[in-house]
Amino acid sequence: MAGRALSLRDIERLPTGTDALRRRVAALLPPGSGEGVLADAVSGLLWSKPSPPAVRAAAYRLLADLPNVRYLGQATDPTGRPGRLFAFTLDASGAQRHLVIDPVSSQVLSSSDGADGGGRNASAERDEIVLAAGWTDDVPSP
Template structure:
């Protein structure tokens, strides 16, 4: 997508204070565990992003008789995950190591080096379960319709609106087709959301970009919280093929279960009824062949 231009952030958005983040996290955990938060007598003003100044901030309050607090929203979950992602050190290493586990099957593993080389290992992959090295061009990272170098990937916008616009524009200009022909506007949005899931689950982006991807997900219409499940919160997310369920752990900012992912080698992968767990981290070692 050489014709895509970098979208610059024109309005700085204030970050919430540590006190506000702690309070929001406490409210989320109270809702997740069914506990009502303690009654407070002061009204607290919560800083919000400039693009969401009109959004209401809902705070669960204790009611006589111990009534349960208001339900957690998907926006709550994803904004806490964004804060966690932004404040979690990403570590360091020579290789970006991704492990993809589908259901109870043996995992597939990928090791990416910054210069464009990568290795794979897993049954069903090239190499037949043995470590296999690919020699690639200097732009090895595929993110939906975008093909980027490591530095370009790291330089994606850290503003959620600019990031989503960049991804959505790339999808729309890619010439992507569906079984019915040209994708609808809703399907284009779904393809962009799938790319956001790749950013929060497997791409070696900066903590700031990963946080922006979570905030962009929080702003998408139709994302709904379905309750606690599988070590996180189960969210209904509108994707290109319809609504699917994704489990996000807001305390670790990790995707614990997803039916779709966008491999950095290209394409989009779906599962049919089997959950996918994706783990990613920096490492200095390749496994023995």
């Protein structure tokens, strides 16, 4: 998170209260990090880190409280799946990150970055698509 290695145990031990999670994540960030870096780190708990349900719930509540995070309405991810579009500015350059989230499962379907983040189905400089997410006991194939 924000360039720091976190173990599964570290992630499992993250606070499940919104204020406590904000303080903990902010403490992991480089000094002087802005709201965009905080939003980016917290959003990672939703789709790129194996976060337990209570931590995910706190991450969603925290993102909803950040003034930098905006709800932009309905959208589709790059594969055409419908979801809800959220955006935040990453840094002073104005680069945007857009997340398309499935409102039924609460899973992040995609993350797009760029000058406009690829919002509203526009092309982005970078798209990451989540095809499946979950816990498993299966060994990955080589």
